[in-house]
Amino acid sequence: xxxLWNERxxxxxxxxxxxxxxxxxxxxxxxxxxxxxxxxxxxxxxxGTIHQQLTFGKPIVIVLLFLVVQAGGIATLLEExxxxxxxxxxxxxxxxxxxxxNYSSFxxxxxxxxxxxxxxxxxxxxxGLHILDIVLIAIGLIVFKLGFLNINLLELxxxxxxxxxxxxxxxxxxxxxSLILSTYLFSAVMIxxxxxxYFFLNARVKTLETSGQLQWDYAIETENQRMFRVKRxxxxxxxxxxxxxxxxxxxxxxxxxxxxxxxxxxTYLYLFARGFVRNNEYIGLFLRLTIxxxxxxxxxxxxxxxxxxxxxxxxLVGFQLKPYFKEVMQxxxxxxxxxxxxxxxxxxxxxxxxxxxxxxxxxxLAILYKFGFSMNSLIIIVAGLAVLIFVNYFYMPRQLKKYLx
Amino acid sequence: MTxxxxxxxxxxxxxxxxxxxxxxxxxxxxxxxxxxNGAGKSTTIKHIIGLLTPRGGQILIDGISLHDxxxxxxxxxxxxxxxxxxxxxxxxxxxxDLTIMAYDLDHDKTWENANQLLKxxxxxxxxxxxxxxxxxxxxxxxxxxxAFMTDASLFIIDEPFTGLDPLAVxxxxxxxxxxxxxxxxxxxxxxxxxxxxxxxxxxxxxxxGQVRADGTLDQLKTKFNMNADSNLDDIYIKMSxxxx
Numbered sequence: 001x002x003x004l005w006n007e008r009x010x011x012x013x014x015x016x017x018x019x020x021x022x023x024x025x026x027x028x029x030x031x032x033x034x035x036x037x038x039x040x041x042x043x044x045x046x047x048g049t050i051h052q053q054l055t056f057g058k059p060i061v062i063v064l065l066f067l068v069v070q071a072g073g074i075a076t077l078l079e080e081x082x083x084x085x086x087x088x089x090x091x092x093x094x095x096x097x098x099x100x101x102n103y104s105s106f107x108x109x110x111x112x113x114x115x116x117x118x119x120x121x122x123x124x125x126x127x128g129l130h131i132l133d134i135v136l137i138a139i140g141l142i143v144f145k146l147g148f149l150n151i152n153l154l155e156l157x158x159x160x161x162x163x164x165x166x167x168x169x170x171x172x173x174x175x176x177x178s179l180i181l182s183t184y185l186f187s188a189v190m191i192x193x194x195x196x197x198y199f200f201l202n203a204r205v206k207t208l209e210t211s212g213q214l215q216w217d218y219a220i221e222t223e224n225q226r227m228f229r230v231k232r233x234x235x236x237x238x239x240x241x242x243x244x245x246x247x248x249x250x251x252x253x254x255x256x257x258x259x260x261x262x263x264x265x266x267t268y269l270y271l272f273a274r275g276f277v278r279n280n281e282y283i284g285l286f287l288r289l290t291i292x293x294x295x296x297x298x299x300x301x302x303x304x305x306x307x308x309x310x311x312x313x314x315x316l317v318g319f320q321l322k323p324y325f326k327e328v329m330q331x332x333x334x335x336x337x338x339x340x341x342x343x344x345x346x347x348x349x350x351x352x353x354x355x356x357x358x359x360x361x362x363x364x365l366a367i368l369y370k371f372g373f374s375m376n377s378l379i380i381i382v383a384g385l386a387v388l389i390f391v392n393y394f395y396m397p398r399q400l401k402k403y404l405x
Numbered sequence: 406m407t408x409x410x411x412x413x414x415x416x417x418x419x420x421x422x423x424x425x426x427x428x429x430x431x432x433x434x435x436x437x438x439x440x441x442n443g444a445g446k447s448t449t450i451k452h453i454i455g456l457l458t459p460r461g462g463q464i465l466i467d468g469i470s471l472h473d474x475x476x477x478x479x480x481x482x483x484x485x486x487x488x489x490x491x492x493x494x495x496x497x498x499x500x501x502d503l504t505i506m507a508y509d510l511d512h513d514k515t516w517e518n519a520n521q522l523l524k525x526x527x528x529x530x531x532x533x534x535x536x537x538x539x540x541x542x543x544x545x546x547x548x549x550x551x552a553f554m555t556d557a558s559l560f561i562i563d564e565p566f567t568g569l570d571p572l573a574v575x576x577x578x579x580x581x582x583x584x585x586x587x588x589x590x591x592x593x594x595x596x597x598x599x600x601x602x603x604x605x606x607x608x609x610x611x612x613x614g615q616v617r618a619d620g621t622l623d624q625l626k627t628k629f630n631m632n633a634d635s636n637l638d639d640i641y642i643k644m645s646x647x648x649x
Contacts, residue, residue, distance in 0.1 A: 247493050247535060262502060264509040271503055275494040333490045336454055337507040338476035 001092040005099040008077045019234045050125045057127030062179045068115040072108030074152040076100050078223045083216040094209045108145050133187035140190030147198035150205045156219045157212040246280040253277050268347035282324050289317050290359045297366035303376050310384045318391035321352050326403045341404040353392045360384050406432050406558035406590050414461035415452050422448045423614040430590045437601040438594035440611035446594040450563055454484050483557035487564045489544035491536040498532040504551045519554040525576050542568050553580055562593040578604050602637040
């Protein structure tokens with residue numbers, strides 16, 4: 001069983017590595033650095049404005065830490081055929097899951113530690129916590145998270161209950177109360193509660209080895225959903241096979257398509273426009289990036305950073321639309337249409353021009369809000385327009401050609 | 406409409422699946438393309454509709470090849486794939502509209518045809534459904550509607566009978582018959598020999614990427630030295646046994 005786990009882990013890591021390498025391409029790294037920089041800039045500005053303890057300082061710290069503890073679960077790497085082929089090995093799966101839990105502990109622990117580290121500046125300034133308090137709470141949270149992961153295991157065996165209450169709910173109540181107590185009263189509460197909690201759950205998990213009955217369907221379904229979430233995330237940056245995004249009818253948006261006349265030349269515009277609006281992935285991407293961009297532009301009052309944000313985000317939306325064209329080109333039926341590749345690309349460019357133009361207008365409004373009617377505003381807005389033109393008339397047509405066949 | 410496949414050689418990548426295939430489909434003919442799994446039926450079809458490029462030989466529809474005039478060639482063909490292929494983001498109604506636009510068909514006249522077909526296949530009340538709500542058989546019916554509502558003159562159907570309910574099989578055969586009477590041609594690949602035996606005028610037997618024999622049932626019987634009361638099943642099994 002351990003061998004099976006190690007083999008699967010190796011394959012899983014190889015896969016993750018492959019996708020991560022695709023994600024961290026030049027474009028993304030550039031965007032990432034700018035984003036981190038902008039956020040750091042904003043955070044340090046924010047800290048600069050805090051001169052005394054805030055009333056909402058402690059509640060904010062509590063809520064943020066509470067949310068961070070929720071992050072991460074066990075990756076079991078179970079596969080669909082397991083429930084048929086490995087059914088006889090059910091007893092031995094306990095060891096497999098223990099190994100899975102050990103592996104899955106790393107990321108949540110790092111996340112909790114990192115979040116505490118980043119939050120410490122705010123916690124000491126805004127919430128008036130002493131550095132020792134912050135460290136004690138952080139260690140307590142890490143121990144708590146290690147215990148919390150056991151609930152995932154108990155759930156796989158359908159035993160995550162205390163009486164009629166779900167353990168997840170109980171744990172969340174415990175961590176919330178401990179956080180409140182340790183920030184307002186005595187910071188060691190978190191650690192003490194966490195250690196007790198950790199040993200209690202560990203003991204509970206040990207009983208699974210002899211008396212547990214694995215809930216196969218639940219376990220496989222949970223793992224599938226987890227993989228789906230991971231892959232959907234990767235899919236934002238690169239193509240992941242086997243990920244189909246949600247389609248929603250959005251009838252109330254049908255008026256958007258009205259101007260598209262139903263003539264042969266518009267065949268692909270008809271298709272692309274509907275796909276873009278109804279496919280959660282692409283409309284979601286556009287909305288996310290446009291909103292983040294608008295918020296950043298409205299907050300940052302540094303000319304150079306705003307200029308980069310304006311240009312980069314317009315480029316990014318255009319860049320991220322390309323996979324949609326590829327997706328449609330992979331449909332066999334459309335390859336039989338008596339319509340030339342040139343028309344397909346022209347129709348897609350029409351769509352991307354409209355999308356980027358909407359984004360450009362929204363970002364221009366955010367810039368005007370921050371910089372007013374000034375030379376700086378004008379330069380940034382014109383730069384955005386230049387990127388829009390570059391993407392649609394130079395970049396897209398060239399890039400899309402390779403997807404035609 | 407005449408489809409001529411002349412000495413067609415081709416396949417995927419470097420491997421030649423098809424070796425010098427030659428056969429024709431005349432106007433008003435229904436032709437059955439028959440062979441074992443992996444014999445090259447689907448590959449032949451993919452070459453005809455132009456998804457694969459022949460390595461040798463020629464495929465002509467009314468004397469023109471895909472290379473001569475892509476749009477003209479493609480407008481003559483309607484294709485129903487083995488596995489239904491639909492756009493996840495479009496409703497059934499929009500699939501029909503899109504096909505009308507793509508093939509530059511007359512909107513009202515085509516919708517008239519489409520409505521009739523939709524009624525036949527009991528899809529007329531599902532026009533606003535998305536493909537994800539359809540069962541496999543329903544998706545296949547959508548493909549059939551989108552193909553047969555066009556004014557193509559050559560209809561190519563890959564394995565049409567698997568996955569359809571018996572009523573739908575019967576409906577499809579009626580539609581094929583109507584197209585034949587209108588002077589169109591139909592080329593279908595299938596394993597359901599009993600059905601195709603009664604509804605096709607001619608059969609092309611493919612084995613190892615080559616046309617082993619073609620002709621009417623009677624002609625095939627003579628070629629394989631079978632007695633008069635043998636059927637397509639017997640011929641098929643005899644052909645398969647030749648390899649042993």
